[in-house]
Amino acid sequence: MSIVDHHRDLDRVKPPRLAGIDHLEWWVGNARTFAGFLCSAFGFTPVAYAGPETGRRDRVSYLVEQGGVRFMISGALHPDSPIAAHVMRHGDGVRDVAFLVQDVDVAYDAALARGGTGLRPPADDTDAHGTIRQAAVATYGDTVHTLLDRRRYRGPFAPTFETTDLISPSEPLVGITGLDHVVGNVPKGALGSWVTFYEQVFGFRSMQHFDDDQISTEFSALMSTVVWNGDSVVMPLNEPADGRKKSQIEEYLDFYGTSGVQHIALRSDDIVATVRALRARGVRFMGVPPDYYADARARMADLDLPWDELQALGVLVDRDERGHLLQTFTETITDRPTVFFEIIERRGATGFGEGNFKALFEAIERAQAQRGNL
């Protein structure tokens, strides 16, 4: 059924109530090294592991955590695994943005009544530590939203997961304090229908829309709409727009093969300390155009900021009517030029660094040109 068939149900059935993002699951070629990389480079702590030793025969998963941000990293043990097929098609990427809900059955029924596609009906997942009830619905590309309720579960993460003995260096501390937003890329012309999907299926609202005249450079452009649940689930969506050369969103879609998660923004309360620690751990960040800081210092001369330090670390600054924010972006962390992290410190601002988009894309396009994909 298409979304338009559900107008009656939209009035009748309330959208699922989301309590937040529980975790993101990555499907990768080598879960052990990917999890190890997130720990050694990004300061995550390994928390739990599931695999043959714990009774799972087809895959291994590591759960890593920092400041309430939880990533589950899964890899295939056999060539016929759906994880292996996913990695062959997309490379390493985010498979699941898992939502916490109060009532999985009510949320799943509501999502389907409002036009969503069910992938897994609600079922209990139980071990000696308790029960997690979960279901899954489809979203853009091969990405899914698990809906889960873990209030009856007391174990380290989920059934079959056991505390891991994987260790990682703890110094220097990175200081990620939470998940700020998760951004998806969709093909040209598809932005409107995916905004409608989140509005209808999940009852999200549109927060902001940016047109290609606001977010463009000489070579490429994008359009973006921020959809959110009015609380902690913030999911901006991008689509490529016409430029003289290939847009970086287009490059993502070419290499990922479909729509998918493009970047994950991680919060810090002290971005200077966080970025310094990440750089010391070997994380590489996108370069900032040299004239960016002369312009930014002039534009935001009234703000008391450590400009020299921000410039040395490549941290960008933007402001809106509510305050300012500091942000920076890593290089893509996958082999294919697809997924990257943003580090963001909000000082009142509720935007997403629109004023920095142009500067960001100029930097991205320099890297894209070096790969011969512009």
Ligand code: FE2
């Ligand atoms: Fe972002």
